[in-house]
Amino acid sequence: MATSSFSRGCFVFKPSAKKKKKKKTTVDLESYFTDGCEGAESSETRFKLCLDLWNKIKTETEDLQDELNRNILDSLLQFTRKCSSTRRHGNWASQMRASEIPTAALVLGVNVPDHDITFQSLSELLRCSVTPHVASLQAKECGALKHLMKRVLERLMDAVVDDEEEEEEEKEEVQHSGAPLHKSVHCSLRALCDWYSSKTKKSSCSSSGKKRSSSAVDEHQQPPVVIIFKDLEAFNPKVLQDFILICSRYLDRLPLMFIFGIATSPSTVQRMLPHSVSSLLCIELFQSLSCTQHLTTVIDKLILTHSFPFKLNGKVMQVLVSIFLYHDFSVRNFIKGLQLALLEHFHSQPLSSLCCRKKEAQIQLQQLSAGDLDRIRQLPSFNRFLKEQEQQEQDNLQTDDTYLKEVCQKLLKGLHKYHKNYYPVLRCLHTLTSSLPRYPLGKQIRELHLICLEKNVWESEEYQSAMKLLKMLAKDELISLLQKCAEVLQPVKSKKMKNAFVQLEELLDKFKQLNAAAELAPSVEEKLTCPVKNLQKKTDLFQLQKTLLEMNESRRAKRMSPFEVLRNEAVEFVDGLVKNHLSPPESKPLYEVCYYSSSATVRRHLNATPRTSIQAALSSPYCYIQNDSLKSEDGSVSNAAPDICIAHKLHLECGRLINLYDWLEAYSTVVSAAEGNDPDPDGSGKMDEVKHARFIRAVSELEFLGFIKATKKKTDHVARLTWGGC
Template identity: 45%
Template sequence: METGSSVSKGVFAYKGKKKSVNPEKYFPRTETVNTWKRRLETYQSLWENVDTEIQILQSNLNTKIFDDLLKFTKTCHTDFTLSSQTGNPRTKEVPTAALVTGVNTPDHGVMFATLVNLLQERVSPLVAILQSKDCNNVKNTLSKLLGQILKNPQLFIEDEESPEVSQKNLPISLATLADWYDDKYSLNHSSPKKRKSTGGGGVDSQPLPPVIMVFEDLESFQPRVLQEFITICSNYLGQLPIVFVFGIATSVSAVHRLLPNSVSSTLCMEKFQAPPSTEYLTLLINQILMSKCCPFKLGSRVFKLLLDIFLYHDFSVLNFIKGLQFSMMDHFMSNPMSHLCCPLEDISNQTKRLSNNELELIRQLPSFMRYVKYMWRVALLPRQAELLTDDTELKIEVLKLLTRIHTFREEFYPMLRCLHTLVSKLPKQPLGKQLREVYATVLGWNIEENEDYKTSLDLLKFMSKDELTGLLRECASCLGDDLPSNQKDIPTSIASLLDRFDTLHELVESEEEEQVPESSPVIKKTDLHSLKKRLQEMEKKKKKLSPYEKLRSECIDYFDSLFRKYLVSPKTLPLYELLYYDSASKVRSHLAASPRSAVQLALGNSHTYLHNQLESDNLGTISPDIPDLCIVYKLHLECSQLINLYDWLQAFITVKTSNEEENDDQTKNPDKILQARFIRAVSELQFLGFVKPTKRKTDHVARLTWGGC
């Protein structure tokens, strides 16, 4: 809503940039064990490793995306030569790369920043990136273009003797850029740099660098500005080797919606499809979350929450990474024993440094208490007493349990990929189609307790021979050679099953030869009970399994035993809390917060933010010491749909002057300063969306929300 339609004019202050905060201040110092330094060091080390892996993953993914695009921009003007003519008849269309990026808007900034860097390094230093927010008219677009190209320091490295070009003294037009380009590269054009050709002893001239214009958000540009700018650029193709790169979030048809046929005909477009953000997320989960690079892992609830935010809100992998980083920070800040969440080679040193108070905290962990209680059930009372009383034995047991969790992960992920291979192509995909869906399911509970898992096994028992053998080969390939020692024999067992499927026809032929034809049943007069019994016996004979069905059941049972053994939920492991973070409520409150409820809570209970003890002691009344906006908000909660501004003002003045004498006189003749403060508070309340002006009564405002805080 514009300020002019508000109850009053608004004044907003800009306080400058935020100062950097020392992360050490966020770790609590009043805890019984002073482990915050070790936790901070462990967190910084782990996140540095994770961030490095993410950067490598992004670099590899961007290289695959941009290789073809860089080749296109590099070769589309290889035969361009400078000419004194105003137009070149050989170039009538502007080479345009239509880069379809997808709808994950928060990730586009990083993608295009990487693209610009690659273009400047490998293709041309003359690259400008244009955004719709800076290009509301043609003049601003040209100014942005010239400012980025003429101020590039790489342009003046070879021309050290000539003075720098000052943009302020030059007209804002493409003619300025064409003259500058001709002056800079005319020397190379008249006496080109010599280099050996690839064919032998000949020489060849170095091609002139193209002028690349990257439109980051093409759909957000105003059509009129875009049409005029493209038309101007097409008229300078004889003087400038112009190349367009269109960033398109939806589809290439958006270009035709923005540009008429007369303008789009001046473009020679080639489509480049970036992989969807879901593919990037799959790579991130497979190579970061399901790998040995980081001992910290997400619990089932937090993992599902981050997936839901990604799939149903923003499709942003960057926001998913921020959620991962926040989860790791909160884990190390809130858990006093989280410094044990370290690589396997550092666990021994960390456990040796545990103090008595730290060991007591370990004994109080719910998972460890269940573990000790289980010892009582299996009659291991001496060992139970040692763990509860002897610190040295507890350190040995902690080292053993943490090592077991790391070993469990090495055995967990190969079996998870094997399960995904078997169930991803089933009808209706009971466990999900993507690996991340199967992973989220297994994180929550044991696989044997899942009804979808049982349904998947039932569907596997109806598969044909060709389909089942194909899945077995895929399982053998996805397991690979780098398996833990306990799983080395699994590929051999799968190969043995495949051999038995290949020789199955011999068993079928031998069984057919041995099969004796059954005699036709003699129909006798009998009672209902005897008939029912006879029919049941005949049905059992008919249900005799074939050799393939027997082998298929044996194969499914073998995989079922593997999954039940290795795909155990991490929640069942002792000391699970030290390496897994599963506080979904904190992540939701910070990453998927509700602005309306937060604003209402702040306005209704301002003492929780301002630490006002007087207000907290008198919650039943409205204190005059709280901010004006909070007073106006609480008063408007007592009104109906329409609020009389005069009555609202009188109530506001009554509250503000409740501690002063001559209250009645001030209410009848209110101070102008109080009136101004009231109007400003009502305007702020309107800006927040709680009230709005109404035409039903000129001296009233309409209330837009209902209920208290």
């Protein structure tokens, strides 16, 4: 019989094992710049500059990450190749037992957010140069052994994997619907072994027709199967133990290798695995670069350079460094904070169109509008510069726009020259003081940079202490430090730095010409020895007193040795460089163009307080939902507010213990008043089941957020965990 329906059967299809790629939600930065920002006439230019610097930060950090991880990744690749070669050539039993699984314990540190980038690079390198069979696992998706096995098979075989229970349910559904069976892979290592053997046979057959050496054939025929455990500490020890025991039984058929990602200490492996299991692993330890060294390199490449025009002031820099040191040790999050400051600077500062290279800044300066020139006149740094000028000069700068552009052109050149000289001198001062006892100016260059951003460093007690210690250095140590300073100054293309390099070279030549044996002048020696010879002669009391006074005066008048004179000259030379080039950037006119200074904005976005935000949302839902019916006064909550807001408001009016029935009655009264209904129209004392369910859900949400908890004192009560009233 004919039918109008499309189908008379029900077909069941299992979802693919591949993860669905999430659509990238990119923020429309251009609309962010054009909508609601000050100085909209230059928003397009600022957007382009911001995007260029954003991309530069991204590429620089990616290249830096690859460069820093190169040694550890090369070591891991060499380890996997060595283990694979040992297994292929039959030397496996001589170097390790046949039941041992080669395992690389990769200690990455506690900067967990940065681990994904490292493992991503490692997986790509392994797939390109060692083996196509690589599976990366996370603990959150491997709660049980069957889940762990399923994830391994799915990522290695690229197929749908079913366990027994799911397979039986699927068969029943398919038989009931009359649909054809959907092929899937059984969740076991035996299926993985069969798949691997079929893969290697195919590769050997395809390579048999090609002319190449037998070693190359073997290399492609039996690649290892690498399983990466990204966060070893988070895995269930029992699940991990069972998986290792199962894998050891199939090691003769499957060339397995493990890579453990460890955040804390290598002893984690012994703590999680008993000896009977850990003895099945042949573990080799690999130590990655510390996150603090990584941060130092990032700061050195992105912040302590004149080629990157965007700068951070001392407070913003301190916020980002503090979040790194006291919260997550994540260089990735530090870079995100830098990008946030970059975005906020170009959005909130209309004059940020001048935050670019010197030639581009000169062009942008000539295109400034009258409004932008008025903004320049209102800058605090420009006002300080204006007060230092004569009255006629002040009038010209206030009234003549063309003359203002000419002066600003000189000021921008001076700002770029300041940055070009600031960073080499900063590195020289750090080189000289980073090895001094107790590190008076800090051990890391970022600490010295923060001091220089906040005040005149030469006025601090720490600087004076450092200069005194420099005047006590030995000759070899001082010459070595000065040579390092010369290496810093030599490549800088600046007239002042070239002159400083020439003076430093002259000082080093003088040090080389000194004779270490002639530290005392002959005249000084004669003054010291002649009175002593006179004491051996027969003399009276008056003559003895006169001789002793001469000896005392000669000691006081002792001249410094040539090395001490030259050492003081070198320290004075460094002191002059510091005073000339390490003044704070806030002392320079137009510094606001390049420096972002809103530390409160960065702290609010990066170091959020969720508890305060949740309480504000529950107390004032109108600020978040933007519904006119939720407007209220005197801190009260509208009866049309969400259920959790009403329950939160009522719980603030209770004491330490809250009676759930009284709380429910009060909630029902408020909700019924909002709906315009009588809370108990029949007078039977029964409550609407829907309201009851809504109340239970609101209470459960408050318990989940930590506002209340269950108590054993009274069965129908809950304990309040917050202070104060409404």
